[in-house]
Amino acid sequence: MNELDPLLMVALAAGLLALAFLGWALLERRRAGAAEAKAWTLREQFIEAETRMRLIEDQAATQAELLRAQAAQSAGAVAEELLKRTDETFRNREQLAQQRLEAQLKPVAETLAKFEAQVQAVEKTRAEETGGLKAQIAQLMEASTATQAEARKLSAALRRGAGVQGRWGEQTLRNVLEAAGLAAQYDFVEQFTLDSEEGRRRPDVKVKMPGGAVFAIDAKCSLNAFLEAQEAPDDASREAALMRHAQSVRGHMQGLSSKTYWDQFSGERSPDFVAMFVPGDGFLAAALDRLPDLMTEAMDKRVLLVTPTTLFALCKAVAYGWRVEEQAANADKIAALGRELYKRMSVMGGHAASVGKALEAAVSRYNQFVGSLETQVLTQARRFEDLKVDHEGKEIPEASPVETAVRPLSKLSTSDAPHLRIAGQDEG
CATH class of the missing domain: 1.20.5 (Single alpha-helices involved in coiled-coils or other helix-helix interfaces)
Known part of the structure; x- marks a missing residue:
């Protein structure tokens, strides 16, 4: 009895297990049947839903076709209306833009009109001035031609001899003295004679200075070589003629220094120099270019080389001295x-x-x-x-x-x- 209890218990446990398994199997079978029934139900519902979907798709396609047809008709009308409105809007905008453009361009047009009028006036003035300028140029050309003719006449006259050059130099000297404010026969005396141990001397001008002093001016410088240089055919001939001119000026300076006019005016308190008048700045400049030490040599020999410019300044000082002396006498x-x-x-x-x-x-x-x-x-x-x-x-x-x-x-x-x-x- 004791040995059969475990077996009985095992068998009983196995039976219970078999019953439990059988119940679980029946339960699972029932569940499977319910799931299969549910699956058939779902399948039927899916088929029914699919059928509905097809019907809905067919209806949607039909409605889409109808909508397309309606949309095509309404789109044509709308497009035509839009085209009309667009055309009208474009025309309005074009007119507005034209008006705005005209309003903006109106000041520009007025400015351009004024500018055109000014340009026409300037052109007219320029034409008149051009005509006047042409006339003035023509007059200047005539004056230049006349000056050249007179210069040629003067050059030809000066080449005739020392007498013509001397008279021209004397006249130029007289003009400078009068322009400086000195009066002939009162402030300076022309063409007078001095008696000396070496013979009779004849300086061109004697200038009276305040206080009773005087100094002599000589205007007999020869210009033949300088005039020859102006007509020289080449540079070498011109340079040679100018060198002869410089030597001529130097020789005349040395001869004038040997006359010692200041000693012959000792009774009139003359300063110890004599003025050598060269009737043109260009004549003296040409000589100084070839003989740079000529001015220093002349001052060492008590000869003052003067041109119309420097002599004018010197005589101005003399005239000022006379005015000062006159003012002192008046005082x-x-x-x-x-x-x-x-x-x-x-x-x-x-x-x-x-x-x-x-x-x-x-x-x-x-x-x-x-x-x-x-x-x-x-x-x-x-x-x-x-x-x-x-x-x-x-x-x-x-x-x-x-x-x-x-x-x-x-x-x-x-x-x-x-x-x-x-x-x-x-x-x-």
């Missing part, structure tokens, strides 16, 4: 006139003082007369009024004394007046 005359005027004013002041004293005495006598009249006569005369004497309405006027005194001439008093001097001199 002396003014001083003499001042002294005489002072003397006459002193005499007149004495007469005025005498008149004042006479007036003062007359006033004193008048006041004495008024005092005597009031105290001695009028007191007795007014008693007629107390006696009722008919005086026909007339009253005796009162005589007032003169209280204003005569103003003394204190400025003419010799004790109070300052000691006057006129032009630096004692009034005496």
